[in-house]
Amino acid sequence: MESHQLTSMISMANQIAANLPHDQSQDECDKAVASHLQRFWSRGMKEQIRAHLAAGGEGLSEGAKRALALI
Amino acid sequence: MSVQYFDAKGDFDKDFGTPKSQSTELVSLEIDGQTVVVPMGTSVLRAASEIGIQIPKLCASDNLEAFGSCRICAVEIEGRRGTPASCTTPVEAGMKVTTQNVRLGKLRRNIMELYISDHPLDCLTCPANGNCELQDMAGAVGLREVRYGFDGENHLDAPTDSSNPYFSFDASKCIVCSRCVRACEEVQGTFALTISGRGFESKVSPGTEQSFMDSDCVSCGACVQACPTSTLMEKSVIDQGQPEHSVVTTCAYCGVGCSFKAEMKGSELIRMVPYKGGEANMGHSCVKGRFAFGYATHQDRVTKPMVRDSIDQPWKEVSWDEAFNFAASKLKGIQQKYGRDSVGGITSSRCTNEETYLVQKLIRAGFGNNNTDTCARVCHSPTGFGLKTTMGESAGTQTFESVLYADAVMVIGANPTDAHPVFGSLLKKRLRQGAKLIVADPRSTDLVRSPHIQAEQHLKLRPGTNVALINALAHVVVTEGLEDKAFVESRTEGDSYMRWRAFISDVRHSPEATEEITGVPAEKMRDAARIYAAADNAAIYYGLGVTEHSQGSTMVMGIANLAMATGNIGRKGVGVNPLRGQNNVQGSCDMGSFPHELPGYQHVSDPVVRARFESVWGVQLDEEPGLRIPNMFNAALDGTFKGMYVQGEDIAQSDPNTAHVEAALRSLECLVVQDIFLNETAKFAHVFLPGSSFLEKDGTFTNAERRINRVRKVMPPLAGLADWEATMGLANALGYPMNYSHPSEIMDEIAQLTPTFTGVSYDRLDELGSIQWPCNDAAPEGTPTMHVESFPIGQARFAITEYVATEERSNRRFPLLLTTGRILSQYNVGAQTRRTENQNWHDEDILELHPVDALDRGISDGDMVAISSRVGETVLHARVSDRMQPGVVYTTFHHPNSGANVVTTDNSDWATNCPEYKVTAVQVTKVTGESNWQQQFRQFDEKQKEFLADAKREEHV
Known part of the structure; x- marks a missing residue:
């Protein structure tokens, strides 16, 4: 079954990665995205999207994937 | 009549005759042999009043500039000829004034005699009887006869205009003192009233001899309050008589948070009169706060708790305890079956701080998770995020009164004359004094051009391009050397500034490079930036047109960047000022409604913070953030979230993508709704807990200035319990004990746990009138202006604000952009205002579109049109209006059957999930009937109303 939460989280993660500043190193940028997710997303959401990443992370941007690998 | 609650700051029931002088220079004079020292610029009338000598007056009032028309306040001044009017005579050093002697007494009696010779003598049956300044003055001057008789030419047969639903205008009682005309100009700033004719023919006229309803009158009631006779009189007083006691309380409409005297007879509310001691409104109000209170006792109020197993069943009225136990057992059952995180709740931004605090406490401590959120999610969550990131605190920086010190004002995505009318009036007052105005808005709002107001620049941008615009303004400031270098160096973090400076100086942010994006000519952006940067004091006011975008948070940070770069932070007249939507949306955020923050914006992941709450609440708290509303x-x-407790919010109407919201609500196994009406959300509920209006409970609201104002109970709760008591009942049934005997005890707990509230208590609030947080040892009387010496994070941080275009774009299928907003007479989802006479002004939501777009589609004024987006379709009547720009259409969301949110999507702000209400790609086509959704809505609505009627019938069997 399609997960509404997951669909929405994929676009949110991509949006966060697109919006956080890109004038710094990729490492720092990924950390900023990861920290945002860590601070604002619920435990269940983080678990669900990490599982999605582990399964290939379809739909996630490269930045979002790198950040999710850090949380 | 006396005010029950003493206010230490001044005597706000007394009329001193003329406004207080702001001068710091003092002048000493003698009045009737007494020495009095007053600020320069004070009138003789006011100086006398300060020492308790009330010189008779009719045309003077201390909220209006002196006018000098009635002459009844005449005095003698040693060394001056004649008898000058004391209201228009400023004090001078050494002046010797006589306020009463034989000559003055005779003069005043003669004047009164002339007035009374053309005034009906029906005092006993007059609605102003008991509260008439004309009658009082006749008594004060000792009028005993009217030698002219009453048979001469007069105005006694002048007609009454009853067109306004809330007040009448009885011209036969008018003494042409012009107080109403001046109130309309000086206090409200609408200029709807004038004196037409000359001499004996002079009369008060709305517009060009129109009725009040047909004129430009916005029904704020300032004229009614100013009228010294019964000429302009509330219909409620005409019907019910003069009130006998009053209680000072706080309005439950918008985020301005006006103080009112609720004027009562017993527990019946007769009228609301704005309280002069209220620091947010200083004695002014709008049509909602002053007049639209009838909803509180409307027949639609549900006053008995109700339950049902399924939303396809009729409601059943039960006792409070049965309702609590029913809800608790369902919610506990859900948690047992689906896990701890399968339930959550929404706190109300309309309820008090204390009630909001209890709901989030119930969720965190009773449910054991952080699944709490509030309507700020869908309005100002980006404000909290953006301001905290840059300046270290999630709130606006000023008082409302600060605008009177601004030299340039930039209003972005806000429509204060409709949505925050009392602040709108204050702003207009400053603009009439000469402050420059810049408006950034896709629409031509009233502020852009209205009587005596003209924006220097209207940046009519395309919806969704805010960040490109603010970056362009900042680019001009930086590249043209308009920064406040001293402020930047001393008050902001050097590294963040250098990074930002390098970012914003890039030519891709220049007005010339971005005009293609924003649609605003580069020269207009340059001019606006220069006006803002060049002003001694420049202030930014913004609304949901800033926050409700996919880059809402970025825009808030962009605004903060601009204010910091130009040094417009930390004193009167400047600042970053979010205009908050609902009465207590600031408070609901402060009180820990967000899933990641405990009260006082303290993150749940901080073990020190959690330990403090755990020790007082006696439970272990979850260290992970919970679900936000859209996540819920x-x-x-997805089937993982099954139970919800919603206090005083109508998410089924107010949240975007209605079909999605309705499907989510239908999938719940237990929805508990607490509200004063069976609102749209309650139609999906299993438990209904009847709410209490703001008149029925004690508490506090926090307005957009961070001002904590007392809400005072003036009548018992219609359902027996105030909302905070009902939340306690639910918590206790859930097995989490709550035992407060009064909301003041809840505030004491808040103060104990929230560092910015440690100095707040009900005693202190009574003493000071109101308190702007932070209020603690460092600021024992509160903090009117934030960031004066330093920021809570030490130095402020500039944020990089890259413009990222929204994914919601117009295309061939949906070529127009829909943006939504508010109108003066209605409030939010309209549950309150639709149940008042305010319906006379706006009884349906209308789609506004530009003449070019209308012509392309063969649409004329009044046609029915379908508005369709990729998520839904709804039908409204059209209004062709050149307030719109081509390609942009607009509507409001005050009526549930309009389905404005059937069309809006679940796109949201990247940082906070605040929905992108302000940009939806749509098509508009002419149709002949309502949409499918509207038909379904009507059927569902009828069915649910029957279910409610069934519950009531049961009761009468």
Whole structure:
């Protein structure tokens, strides 16, 4: 079954990665995205999207994937 | 009549005759042999009043500039000829004034005699009887006869205009003192009233001899309050008589948070009169706060708790305890079956701080998770995020009164004359004094051009391009050397500034490079930036047109960047000022409604913070953030979220993508709704807990200035319990004990746990009138202006604000952009205002579109049109209006059957999930009937109303 939460989280993660500043190193940028997710997303959401990443992370941007690998 | 609550700051029931002088220079004079020292610029009338000598007056009032028309306040001044009017005579050093002697007494009696010779003598049956300044003055001057008789030419047969639903205008009682005309100009700033004719023919006229309803009158009631006779009189007083006692309380409409005297007879509310001691409104109000209170006792109020197992069943009225136990057992059952995180709740931004605090406490401590959110999610969550990131605190920086010190004002995505009318009037007052105005808005709002107001620049941008615009303004400031270098160096973090400076100086942010994006000519952006940067004091006011975008948070940070770069932070007249939507949306955020923050914006992941709460609450708290409202809806649709407690919010109407919200609500196994009406959300509920209006409870609201104002109970709760008591009942039934005997005890707990509230208590609030947080040892009387010496984070941080275009773009299928907003007479989802006479002004939501777009589609004024987006379709009547720009259409969302949110999507702000209400790609086509959704809505609505009627019938069997 399609997960509404997951669909929405994929676009949110991509949006966060697109919006956080890109004038710094990729490492720092990924950390900023990861920290945002860590601070604002619920435990269940983080678990669900990490599982999605582990399964290939379809739909996630490269930045979002790198950040999710850090949380 | 006396005010029950003493206010230490001044005597706000007394009329001193003329406004207080702001001068710091003092002048000493003698009045009737007494020495009095007053600020320069004070009138003789006011100086006398300060020492308790009340010189008779009719045309003077201390909220209006002196006018000098009635002459009844005449005095003698040693060394001056004649008898000058004391209201228009400023004090001078050494002046010797006589306020009463034989000559003055005779003069005043003669004047009164002339007035009374053309005034009906029906005092006993007059609605102003008991509260008439004309009658009082006749008594004060000792009028005993009217030698002219009453048979001469007069105005006694002048007609009454009853067109306004709330007040009448009885011209036969008018003494042409012009107080109403001046109130309309000086206090409200609408200029709807004038004196037409000359001499004996002079009369008060709305517009060009129109009726009040047909004129430009916005029904704020300032004229009614100013009228010294019964000429302009509330219909409620005409019907019910003069009130006998009053209680000072706080309005439950918008985020301005006006103080009112609720004027009562017993527990019946007769009228609301704005309280002069209220620091947010200083004695002014709007049509909602002053007049639209009838909803509180409307027949639609549900006053008995109700339960049902399924939303396809009729409601059943039960006792409070049965309702609590029913809800608790369902919610506990859900948690047992689906896990601890399968339930959550929404706190109300309309309820008090204390009630909001209790709901989030119930969720965190009773449910054991952080699944709490509030309507700020869908309005100002980006404000909290953006301001905290840059300046270290999630709130606006000023008082409302600060605008009177601004030299340039930039209003972005806000429509204060409709949505925050009392602040709108204050702003207009400053603009009439010469402050420059810049408006950034896709629409031509009233502020852009109205009587005596003209924006220097209207940046009519395309919806969704805010960040490109603010970056362009900042680019001009930086590249043209308009920064406040001293402020930047001393008050902001050097590294963040250098990074930002390098970012914003890039030519891709220049007005010339971005005009293609924003649609605003580069020269206009340059001019606006220069006006803002060049002003001694420049202030930014913004609304939901800033926050409700996919880059809402970025825009808030962009605004903060601009204010910091130009040094417009930390004193009167400047600042970053979010205009908050609902009465207590600031408070609901402060009180820990967000899933990641405990009260006082303290992150749940901080073990020190959690330990403090745990020791007082006696439970272990979850260290992970909970679900936000949109996450709750998605989880509900996924089947992992099954129970919800919603206090005083109508998410089924106010949240975007109605079909999605309705599907989520239908999937819940237990929805508990607490509200004063069976609102749209309650139609999906299993438990209904009847709410209490703001008149029925004690508490506090916090307005957009961070001002904590007392809400005072003036009548018992219609359902027996105030909302905070009902939340306690639910918590206790859930097995989490709550035992407060008064909301003041809840505030004491808040103060104990929230560093910015440690100095707040009900005693202190009574003493000071109101308190702007932070209020603690460092600021024992509160903090009117934030960031004066330093920021809570030491130095402020500039944020990089890259413009990222929204994914919601117009295309061939949906070529127009829909943006939504508010109108003066209605409030939010309209549950309150639709149940008042305010319906006379706006009884349906209308789609506004530009003449070019209308012509392309063969649409004329009044046609029915379908508005369709990729998520839904609804039908409204059209209004062709050149307030719109081509390609942009607009509507409001005050009526549930309009389905404005059937069309809006679940796109949201990247940082906070605040929905992108302000940009939806749509098509508009002419149709002949309502949409499918509207038909379904009507059927569902009828069915649910029957279910409610069934519950009531049961009761009468």
